[in-house]
Every structure is written in C-alpha cells, then in structure tokens.
Amino acid sequence: MRAVYGLYPNGDSAQQAVNRLRAAGLADREITVISAQPMEDCEFGEMDKASWMWWIACAGGLTGMSIAFGLSWVTAHSWPMNVGGLPTFAWWPNLIVIFELTMLGSILATVGTLIVSALLPRKGQTLYDPEVTDGQILVGVEDPAEGSIPGLQATLGAPPGARVKTI
Amino acid sequence: MARWGMAADLDRCNGCGACVVACHSENNISTVGDEQASRGRAKHWIRVERYWEGDFPDVRLKFRPVMCQQCDNAPCEPVCPTYASHHTEDGLNAQVYNRCIGTRYCANACPYNARFFDFFNPSWDKPLQLQLNPDVSLREVGVMEKCTFCVQRIRGAQLQARTEDRALRDGEIQPACVQGCAAKALVFGDLEDPESHVSRLARSPRGSKLLEDVGTQPAVTYLARATQV
Amino acid sequence: MTQPSGSKINDDLLRPLFHTSWRFFLLVAVFGGIVALGLSTWMWQARNGYGITGIKWPVYWGFYITSFVFWIGISHAGTLISAILRLVNAGWRRPVTRCAEAITGFALMIGATFPIIHLGRPWLAFWLAPYPSDRLIWPNFRSPLVWDFFAINTYLTGSLLFLFLPIIPDFAVVRDKSTGLRRKIYGALAMGWRGTPKQWHRLETAMQIMAVAIIPVAVSVHTIVSFDFSMAPVPTWNTTIFGPYFVAGAIFSGIAGLLIAMALLRKFLRLEEYLLPLHFDNLGKLLLVMALLWGYFVFNERLVTYYGNEPAHMAVFWRTQSGTFAPLYWTMVTCNFVLPLILLGIRRFRTITGCVIASIGIVIGMWLERFLIIVPALGHKYLPYSFGIYRPTPPEIIIASATFGAMCLLYVLFAKTVPIISMWELKAADHLPAKHPHSTAKEQRLGDSHA
Numbered sequence: 001m002r003a004v005y006g007l008y009p010n011g012d013s014a015q016q017a018v019n020r021l022r023a024a025g026l027a028d029r030e031i032t033v034i035s036a037q038p039m040e041d042c043e044f045g046e047m048d049k050a051s052w053m054w055w056i057a058c059a060g061g062l063t064g065m066s067i068a069f070g071l072s073w074v075t076a077h078s079w080p081m082n083v084g085g086l087p088t089f090a091w092w093p094n095l096i097v098i099f100e101l102t103m104l105g106s107i108l109a110t111v112g113t114l115i116v117s118a119l120l121p122r123k124g125q126t127l128y129d130p131e132v133t134d135g136q137i138l139v140g141v142e143d144p145a146e147g148s149i150p151g152l153q154a155t156l157g158a159p160p161g162a163r164v165k166t167i
Numbered sequence: 168m169a170r171w172g173m174a175a176d177l178d179r180c181n182g183c184g185a186c187v188v189a190c191h192s193e194n195n196i197s198t199v200g201d202e203q204a205s206r207g208r209a210k211h212w213i214r215v216e217r218y219w220e221g222d223f224p225d226v227r228l229k230f231r232p233v234m235c236q237q238c239d240n241a242p243c244e245p246v247c248p249t250y251a252s253h254h255t256e257d258g259l260n261a262q263v264y265n266r267c268i269g270t271r272y273c274a275n276a277c278p279y280n281a282r283f284f285d286f287f288n289p290s291w292d293k294p295l296q297l298q299l300n301p302d303v304s305l306r307e308v309g310v311m312e313k314c315t316f317c318v319q320r321i322r323g324a325q326l327q328a329r330t331e332d333r334a335l336r337d338g339e340i341q342p343a344c345v346q347g348c349a350a351k352a353l354v355f356g357d358l359e360d361p362e363s364h365v366s367r368l369a370r371s372p373r374g375s376k377l378l379e380d381v382g383t384q385p386a387v388t389y390l391a392r393a394t395q396v
Numbered sequence: 397m398t399q400p401s402g403s404k405i406n407d408d409l410l411r412p413l414f415h416t417s418w419r420f421f422l423l424v425a426v427f428g429g430i431v432a433l434g435l436s437t438w439m440w441q442a443r444n445g446y447g448i449t450g451i452k453w454p455v456y457w458g459f460y461i462t463s464f465v466f467w468i469g470i471s472h473a474g475t476l477i478s479a480i481l482r483l484v485n486a487g488w489r490r491p492v493t494r495c496a497e498a499i500t501g502f503a504l505m506i507g508a509t510f511p512i513i514h515l516g517r518p519w520l521a522f523w524l525a526p527y528p529s530d531r532l533i534w535p536n537f538r539s540p541l542v543w544d545f546f547a548i549n550t551y552l553t554g555s556l557l558f559l560f561l562p563i564i565p566d567f568a569v570v571r572d573k574s575t576g577l578r579r580k581i582y583g584a585l586a587m588g589w590r591g592t593p594k595q596w597h598r599l600e601t602a603m604q605i606m607a608v609a610i611i612p613v614a615v616s617v618h619t620i621v622s623f624d625f626s627m628a629p630v631p632t633w634n635t636t637i638f639g640p641y642f643v644a645g646a647i648f649s650g651i652a653g654l655l656i657a658m659a660l661l662r663k664f665l666r667l668e669e670y671l672l673p674l675h676f677d678n679l680g681k682l683l684l685v686m687a688l689l690w691g692y693f694v695f696n697e698r699l700v701t702y703y704g705n706e707p708a709h710m711a712v713f714w715r716t717q718s719g720t721f722a723p724l725y726w727t728m729v730t731c732n733f734v735l736p737l738i739l740l741g742i743r744r745f746r747t748i749t750g751c752v753i754a755s756i757g758i759v760i761g762m763w764l765e766r767f768l769i770i771v772p773a774l775g776h777k778y779l780p781y782s783f784g785i786y787r788p789t790p791p792e793i794i795i796a797s798a799t800f801g802a803m804c805l806l807y808v809l810f811a812k813t814v815p816i817i818s819m820w821e822l823k824a825a826d827h828l829p830a831k832h833p834h835s836t837a838k839e840q841r842l843g844d845s846h847a
Binding site: 011032033034035036037038039040041042044045046047048049051053054057061071072075076078079081083086090093094096097099100101103104106107108110111113114115117118119120121125127128130132133134135 | 402403406526532533534535536537538542543546547549550553554557561564565568569572573587588589590591592593594595596597598599600601602605606609610612613616620820821823824826827828829
C-alpha cells in the first residue's frame with residue numbers, strides 16, 4: 001500500500017486539511033480521516049453518516065420473529081401435547097418466546113452489520129498510524145494517483161501543526 | 168375413551184395405612200431410611216392425612232387419604248419445560264421419568280403436594296429389594312415421581328380385554344391402594360361410564376373435591392363422613 | 397473538579413493493564429480458591445445426589461432459586477441503566493457505563509448457572525434448547541422455564557455484545573500501546589478498528605439500536621423470572637403484581653451492586669478523578685427513588701393480600717409478618733426501606749460512604765426478599781398436613797456464597813484486561829456537537845448540559 005497522510009494536533013487543522021484536499025479535487029470517499037474519538041464538533045466528523053443499520057435491525061427482528069413463530073407453531077403441532085388444558089398453540093405464552101427471538105434477531109443483525117460494514121479490514125482501507133491513539137488526527141489519501149504525491153504532500157502540509165508522512 | 172377417577176369414602180377410611188404399604192410395594196417406591204424420612208425425603212404416593220377436630224376431651228380424629236388427584240386442569244403440566252409431565256388421552260397426569268430433568272417446578276405448582284423428588288438413587292431397607300415389581304420402572308436420582316393410578320395395571324387390563332375381544336368391566340382395574348383397602352373406602356373406575364361404581368359415588372351428595380376452589384378439576388371425589396358418632 | 401482528557405486518560409486507564417502488582421495475584425488466588433471450593437461442592441452434590449442439600453418435601457426450591465433470582469436481579473443495573481442513560485444522552489454516564497455493563501454480563505452468567513445447579517439432573521440441562529432430537533420431542537413453549545431459557549439467553553447475548561462493542565476502540569488503543577503476544581490478541585479483538593468517521597457513526601448507531609432493543613428485553617427478563625412464581629397456584633405467588641414488583645426490585649438491587657463496585661474500583665484502581673462524588677450522588681438519588689418504588693410495591697402486595705383475606709394466603713402472610721420468618725422479614729424492610737431512606741434521603745449522608753453502606757444493606761435485603769417470596773409460601777401451601785420448613789445445609793450455603801467470589805474474580809480479571817472506563821467516550825466529551833452554545837464541553841461531561 002502507498003499513502004500520503006498528515007497528522008494534525010486538533011480538529012481545526014484537520015478540518016483545514018480535509019477542505020484543502022476537497023479543493024484539490026478529491027472526493028470524500030478518497031479521503032481517509034482517523035481519530036481517537038468521534039469528532040462531532042467538526043464538519044469532517046459528519047462524513048459517511050448515512051446507514052441502513054436501523055432497517056437491517058428491523059429486518060433481523062422480523063427474521064427472529066418468524067423463526068420463533070415457526071418454531072413454536074411447528075413444534076407444538078408436530079406432536080400435540082395436552083398440558084393442563086391449554087390450547088396446543090397458546091398465543092399468550094408463545095408471544096413471550098416470539099418477543100425474545102425478535103429482539104435477539106435485531107441485536108444479532110445490528111452487530112453483524114457493524115462488523116461486516118465497518119470493522120473487517122478491506123483492501124484500500126488499511127491506512128493507519130498508532131500516533132492517533134495519543135490524540136493526533138490523521139488525514140490522508142490511500143493509493144494516490146501516480147505523480148500526485150508531491151502535490152498532496154504540499155496540500156497536507158499547509159495547515160498549522162501538520163506533520164506529513166509518505167509510505 | 169375412558170376418564171379414570173377415584174372415590175374415597177371418608178366414612179369408611181379408618182386410617183390403617185394399608186393403601187400406603189400396597190402402593191410402596193406395587194410401585195417400587197424406594198424407602199429412604201428413617202434419617203432421610205425425618206428430613207422430609209419420604210415418598211408416599213398416597214398418604215393418610217390425619218386431622219384432629221375439637222378440644223380435649225371431645226376430640227375427633229379424621230383421616231383423608233391423599234394421592235395425585237389426576238386433575239383435568241393440572242397446574243403441574245404446563246410448567247414442565249420438557250413435557251415430562253403431561254396429560255394422556257384418558258385423563259391421567261403422566262410423568263415420564265426419562266424426560267424429567269428435575270426442575271421440581273411441577274411439585275411447587277401442585278396444590279396437593281402430591282409429587283415427590285428422588286434425592287438419591289433408589290435403595291430399599293432389606294429385604295424389600297427382593298420384591299420389586301417388574302412392571303414398574305425404577306427412578307434414577309433427580310427426577311420427580313408421583314401416583315400414576317397404577318397405570319401399569321390399567322394398561323395391563325386394557326390389553327387383557329383387547330386380547331379377549333371384550334369391553335373392560337367395571338371394577339376390573341384395581342390400583343394397589345384400592346386392592347389393599349380392607350374397608351373398601353377407595354373405589355376406582357371410569358367416570359365416563361355413568362353406571363360405574365365410581366361415577367355413582369362421584370355424583371353422591373356427600374361428594375366433594377379437594378381444594379375445588381383452586382380450579383384444578385381433580386378426578387378424585389371425597390365422600391364426607393355422614394354420621395355423627 | 398474537572399476530569400482529565402487526552403493522553404492522561406490513556407495513561408491513567410491503561411495503568412492496571414500494563415502494571416501488575418502482587419495484590420492482583422492475591423485477589424485472583426483468594427477469589428479463585430472460593431470459586432474452586434464452590435465448584436467442587438457442586439460436583440459433590442451432582443455425584444451424591446441432591447439429598448445433601450436442605451431441600452425437602454414440600455419446599456423444593458430454596459437457596460439456589462433465591463440466588464438465581466438475586467443474581468438476575470443484580471444484572472439489571474448495568475445494561476438497563478447504561479442503555480437508558482445512552483438514549484437520553486446523559487453526559488455523566490460516560491465513566492459509569494462500562495463498569496455497569498460488566499456487572500450485567502457477569503451477574504447474568506452467574507445467575508444463569510443456578511437453574512443448572514438446582515436441576516435434579518444437571519447433565520440434561522440442554523434439553524431446554526429447541527433442537528430436533530432423537531427423543532422426537534421439543535421443549536414446551538408454554539412452560540415459564542422455557543421462557544426463562546429464551547429470555548436469559550437473549551439478554552445474555554445482548555448484554556455481552558452491548559458490553560463488547562464500545563470496548564472495540566479501546567482494544568485498538570491497547571493494541572497500539574503494546575507489543576508481542578498482547579498486541580496480537582488485542583489486535584484480533586479490535587477487529588481492524590481504525591477510527592474513521594464511518595466506523596464511529598456505525599458504532600454509535602449500533603449502540604443506539606442495541607439500547608433500544610435491550611431495554612424491553614431487560615424488563616421482560618425479570619418479568620419472566622417473576623412468572624416462574626406467579627404462574628403457579630401457590631398462595632401469595634399467583635398475583636399480577638409480581639412482574640413490575642420484580643423488575644423494580646431488580647433495578648433496585650442492581651444499582652446497589654453497581655455503587656459497591658464503583659466504590660471499590662475507585663479506591664483500588666485510583667480512579668478518583670473519573671468516578672466523582674457526583675456519580676455517586678446521581679446514582680444515590682436513583683437508588684432512593686427505587687427504594688420508594690420498592691416500598692410502594694411491597695405495600696400494595698401486602699395490603700391486597702390482607703384485604704383479600706383468603707385463609708391460605710393469610711397463613712403465609714402471618715408467617716412472614718409475625719411468625720417464623722418475621723425476623724428475616726423486618727430485617728428486609730429495614731435494609732431495603734428504612735436504611736436507604738435515611739442514608740440517601742438526607743443530603744448530608746448521601747456521600748460515597750453513605751451510598752455504599754445503603755447499597756450493602758440493599759443487597760442483603762433484596763437477597764432476603766427473594767428468599768421470603770419463595771420459602772414461606774412453598775412450606776405453607778393449602779393442606780396443613782403438608783406444611784414444612786426449610787433449612788439450608790452447608791453445601792448450599794457454600795455454593796451460594798461462592799458465587800460472590802465468582803463475581804469478584806470475573807470483575808478483577810475484567811479490570812485487569814480491559815480499561816474499566818470507556819476511554820473513547822471520555823475523550824469524545826471534548827468533541828461534542830456545538831448544539832448547546834452556552835455550555836462548555838467540561839460542563840457537558842459533568843452532566844448538567846440538559847439542565
């Protein structure tokens with residue numbers, strides 16, 4: 001992997017770096033920003049906010065609900081047992097299991113979505129510097145186009161406190 | 168389909184305890200020894216409850232044989248997670264020992280405390296281990312057990328009747344407690360048959376159910392003492 | 397008093413991970429020994445039969461089910477409180493959430509072992525799981541114990557994930573700060589965490605969804621635990637109030653457990669700058685509210701029983717009020733109501749020490765509450781011939797006590813391997829969106845941003 005990136009001491013200079021990259025014609029998805037905490041006070045912290053996660057959680061819940069309903073229905077009818085005069089498929093008691101599996105389904109779907117969509121490393125998204133842990137904010141470009149490196153170095157070096165690295 | 172039931176005439180019961188002994192020997196109920204019995208581990212599928220009424224010297228002693236009431240709406244059944252406790256088509260509360268994992272929930276739910284837990288693997292005071300009944304399975308440690316209305320005798324009589332191609336006769340089936348009762352206080356039979364002895368007793372004005380207001384719809388009718396002595 | 401920020405957070409909170417003192421080994425040895433004693437006692441019980449306990453006809457549930465309900469109750473502080481505080485975005489939650497969520501996870505693990513310990517044939521506990529078996533039979537979905545199985549498994553899975561997700565960025569910090577094997581392990585746990593805006597948004601959205609999902613699950617879990625009792629026609633059990641009564645009691649005992657854990661962590665991990673008197677004061681107020689709520693429920697339950705005046709119910713009622721169990725009952729009322737009202741209701745006493753004393757009282761009182769719900773009623777069902785009394789035997793006492801050792805052991809190991817306060821959430825308090833122009837980040841962190 002090749003990359004050019006700058007380390008910035010605070011959100012303001014990192015914001016400047018992001019703005020300059022944008023002015024240089026880079027799209028948001030080509031810019032990598034890394035921080036040790038969510039930067040909700042900066043504009044760049046709002047990047048990539050859209051997510052289908054709520055809908056996926058709902059779908060997971062519906063799946064869990066269907067599994068629970070199917071399980072309780074099929075098992076109750078595959079060998080009907082009379083217990084204490086209750087109906088074979090008793091709605092009120094079965095709603096409890098249906099509720100629990102609905103919730104389990106949405107929880108698992110949420111976590112699965114998080115891991116697959118945001119956590120697992122993928123090609124072209126591996127730029128990292130351990131200095132981020134100490135509060136530096138990383139702004140950089142992964143796999144820049146041939147010949148653009150000197151220009152990027154200059155752009156990234158302009159904001160105050162910047163330290164530019166190339167790998 | 169039959170609906171098995173029992174009637175216990177409290178006017179006849181003299182509290183001798185023969186039913187308890189008969190039940191123990193018929194159903195391979197392990198004797199736990201006196202020390203464990205004193206700690207509340209005895210398993211009497213049928214017990215004779217004794218109650219004293221009145222103040223000394225005008226005291227009256229009353230007996231009431233209590234076994235599993237084989238309820239229609241049995242509280243012990245729906246609480247079992249593994250269907251070890253469930254209802255058979257002829258209205259018995261079946262207890263499948265092999266399915267039981269020993270939550271003891273059924274025993275807590277039973278208003279009659281008619282269910283017993285096996286605290287240990289079965290053992291008998293000598294020489295009782297020599298008279299086990301081959302028709303009744305032994306219960307491993309950790310399962311619940313209770314009165315079955317001697318289901319082995321019910322099924323045996325049903326098979327016998329079927330091989331002889333006839334209907335069951337009233338009184339043909341006798342659970343061990345009924346057979347052992349010298350005073351003939353206990354009567355067993357089919358409640359679906361309006362002419363059976365137990366049906367007639369169940370309709371008796373002296374009849375009542377134990378803890379009827381709990382709503383369990385038991386299959387055992389108790390006939391009150393009719394006379395003042 | 398302000399809270400530290402930036403790399404001081406890293407230094408302070410990673411210290412327990414990188415520096416091991418003899419005290420850690422001592423604690424692990426002591427608590428590990430207690431757990432080993434409990435496990436071997438359980439093995440002895442499984443081998444020799446259940447007869448070594450004090451359980452008897454007709455009191456078939458005793459110390460184990462009491463401990464089950466107690467530990468499931470303790471688990472209701474963490475995830476539930478944390479989820480509520482997250483949803484209302486209370487700033488002061490930040491240092492508290494993780495140690496609370498850890499309590500939930502561990503208390504649930506311990507609580508969930510009790511139904512297995514208490515089984516007559518514990519080696520067949522898996523028969524509660526729905527799977528196609530050679531027995532051709534499925535679990536009975538109409539049984540409250542199967543509801544328990546599903547509810548506790550959902551809650552345990554959800555709580556552990558709810559605990560784990562916000563640790564991922566902190567795992568990445570440990571990964572960056574360490575070398576060798578530790579770096580590999582934490583690197584795997586961090587699952588490729590870098591800290592891009594996308595990752596932060598996804599993580600926070602996931603936590604929002606989890607919080608929304610876990611609150612009703614937590615409420616359902618203790619309601620279902622209460623169903624274990626209220627579904628049975630046992631005098632004083634068969635009542636509709638048990639659901640909310642149990643949930644309130646669970647949150648009550650859970651907050652008490654959380655306060656004790658926070659005080660210990662503060663002292664032993666030197667977190668005085670993070671866990672402030674403010675946190676104890678806020679949670680103390682919450683505890684006071686729960687004490688009042690608990691009193692309200694007990695009053696309702698008692699008064700309705702008293703007015704109903706059914707003979708079987710009244711027998712159990714008087715047994716606890718003035719009979720055999722009266723000493724335990726009035727100890728419970730003192731611990732759960734009188735003591736918290738004095739220590740938490742009077743501002744001068746609502747210090748860290750006051751909160752901890754009240755919490756210890758509440759933990760004892762809530763244990764007694766569950767015991768007093770279970771045992772007097774079972775020993776006093778309808779037929780006087782079958783009345784009985786239960787006394788625990790040493791094996792039961794050892795196993796029930798050993799679980800407190802297990803809780804401490806798990807907590808010590810957790811505090812040793814994971815930063816006990818969410819580092820990134822503390823740091824994020826300096827970078828909040830500028831929605832509240834007249835409150836600074838520091839004020840927000842101290843929690844009065846919504847005043």
